[in-house]
């Protein structure tokens with residue numbers, strides 16, 4: 001056997017026949033016709049005669065991007081080979097300059113933080129509604145955006161995340177109207193919503209209402225490979241040449257033809273078969289949810305649990321585990337270790353599962369069997385005690401963080417490492433992010449308070465991973 005830690009592990013993972021509810025959306029090639037899934041290395045070329053150039057497309061890449069724009073309902077589309085991350089960064093850098101304000105939904109992905117640092121823009125945070133029943137953020141309301149735009153008429157743009165990791169979609173039609181009535185561009189991080197355009201049974205994509213920039217991770221919910229994403233542009237408020245320049249600056253000069261090919265394949269499959277396959281999937285999910293309602297221990301996130309102005313992406317399964325008496329983290333670990341299920345992510349009291357057109361009835365049947373077995377496992381008393389301890393925390397809306405410096409100022413400042421427990425009142429120098437979902441608890445420049453400290457400590461105690469926390473639970477703070 002070759003000494004190949006990554007290759008050997010991945011082959012082992014494939015052979016374990018795990019029931020997969022995580023990205024990428026092709027689910028170990030299941031969602032892609034066999035003839036299009038073979039010989040990946042033979043697609044790995046470079047810019048030579050005939051293969052075009054991602055940064056200055058004139059041939060096959062230009063054609064594929066134009067087909068994507070048509071399929072996703074956008075005016076134009078850029079292929080991204082560094083995920084939605086580089087699209088979000090380029091979008092912020094294209095609409096703001098150093099010191100300019102941008103209105104940002106606070107529960108944004110950490111790529112928004114890096115976009116703010118790179119651009120030097122100053123965020124004005126707006127907070128999503130909080131769902132105390134599941135301990136999760138909901139969508140943002142058009143009213144809170146309107147209020148922020150009136151308070152900060154000099155803001156250069158608005159950035160929202162929709163759907164969020166839990167599939168909750170804010171009312172995009174009203175939001176676009178509000179932002180455009182102030183003459184500002186709207187950036188939508190639609191990383192989790194690349195599939196929305198392909199089924200009338202799902203919430204609409206932001207492209208349908210002509211949000212100015214819409215960024216989608218194809219690899220999350222479509223049969224595309226990791227890092228493949230689209231950046232769609234609509235209307236006339238965006239300087240396309242600036243976007244092009246920023247994308248060329250942020251992405252490699254040797255973009256992967258494997259990624260680009262699968263961006264094209266995902267578009268073609270969704271355009272030709274997406275509607276039918278999604279409607280079949282949604283039918284199976286609804287049947288699965290009905291069965292699950294009879295199983296003790298799980299509560300499924302459905303429309304009746306969420307705010308009236310939001311809609312849910314039915315393909316995203318959010319299962320609350322508090323009825324089992326254990327945290328989402330422990331449920332995730334047990335499912336993987338004993339029942340061969342890998343979910344996308346877990347939090348204090350929820351499991352999040354991604355389903356795509358690669359899933360079929362048998363995957364959901366198998367999942368149901370595993371969840372009914374999980375229900376019967378006798379849980380360690382310590383896990384139950386831990387879950388009870390943090391449940392009260394999850395049920396309260398987290399306290400809004402106070403900013404002392406902009407993300408760029410904190411990034412540029414001198415920093416030191418300190419034990420988290422001794423950091424009350426200090427200014428956070430890094431990005432503290434549970435991963436997944438990748439939404440920062442603390443942005444650079446925000447003041448660390450006791451509530452944030454116990455929140456971070458309890459995630460770690462429960463087995464969650466928090467990026468930005470060093471050895472001995474230390475953090476970077478501004479000197």
Ligand SMILES: Cc1ncc(COP(=O)(O)O)c(C=O)c1O
Nearest residue numbers: 082083084085109189191217438
């Ligand atoms: C809401 C959100 N936005 C952006 C991203 C970044 O996407 P990518 O991994 O395609 O760079 C993620 C990744 O998880 C995300 O959850």
